[in-house]
Each structure stands twice: as structure tokens, then as C-alpha cells.
């Protein structure tokens with residue numbers, strides 16, 4: 008399965024449109040929060056039927072779920088924006104929570120900085136922000152995750168230049 012992971016679009020969709028044109032068709036589009044009201048627009052502009060989106064700290068009036076746990080191709084995936092776990096200071100609390108939920112993969116946003124890390128049996132993934140990147144160079148980033156039953160998960164970080 009090819010899964011596109013994005014985050015922190017904050018109501019701006021120009022870069023997301025380019026990413027969709029480049030990467031679709033995908034089996035799933037995951038958004039790790041801070042759509043700022045853009046969730047309906049995003050769902051209307053992807054060919055993808057499966058579009059899990061969680062609520063970010065800037066999604067004040069949304070009905071989005073705060074967190075999701077999904078089983079995808081045999082992997083238990085925990086999705087959260089991450090601000091409730093202090094991710095700006097580090098991923099320790101998020102990792103503890105993900106391990107307690109028996110997750111194989113945890114994905115989050117909020118920091119606007121991409122991350123692909125492997126903590127023993129847990130993958131810790133942040134696609135960065137498509138609208139307001141904060142890492143050095145400030146390129147919008149996203150992650151393509153490929154999950155195949157019986158194989159190691161594959162994560163590719165993509166920069167939009």
C-alpha cells in the first residue's frame with residue numbers, strides 16, 4: 008500500500024495540490040492535524056477515499072478526532088497531532104504512549120519539522136509541514152509510506168522545491 012502522509016497545511020493548499028498531482032494514485036492520505044478548516048477541501052480534492060485526519064491545536068471548532076489508531080497492512084498505526092505529548096520538547100512522552108498502545112508506527116505533526124526515526128520496534132514519523140516548514144532550508148516536506156505485509160515498512164521523505 009502506498010500511503011501519503013502530510014501535516015500542518017493550515018488552510019493553504021497550493022503545495023498539497025502539487026503533491027497530490029505528483030503522488031496520486033495513493034491508497035490512503037493521512038493528515039496529522041492543523042488543517043485549519045481545510046479538511047473538507049482536502050477530501051474533495053483527492054482521488055483517495057480513505058483520508059484519516061486528526062485534530063491539531065489550531066483546529067478549534069472541528070469535529071475531527073483528536074487521535075486515531077488504525078491497522079494498516081498488519082501494522083498498528085497511532086496518529087496524533089502530538090501537542091498533547093510535548094513533542095516540541097522531544098518525542099519521549101509520545102514514544103511511551105505509542106508503546107503503551109502497542110503501535111508499530113506513530114505519526115505526528117505540530118513541530119513543522121520532518122522526522123523518520125526508529126526506536127527499536129517503533130517507527131516515529133513526522134512529515135513536516137506543507138505550508139509553514141520550520142526546519143533548516145524551510146522546504147515543504149511530506150512522507151510516502153509503503154506498507155507490504157511481511158516486509159519492513161518503507162518511509163521516503165520528499166522535499167518540495
Ligand SMILES: [Mn+2]
Pocket residue numbers: 015017040041063065117119
Ligand atoms: Mn501547526
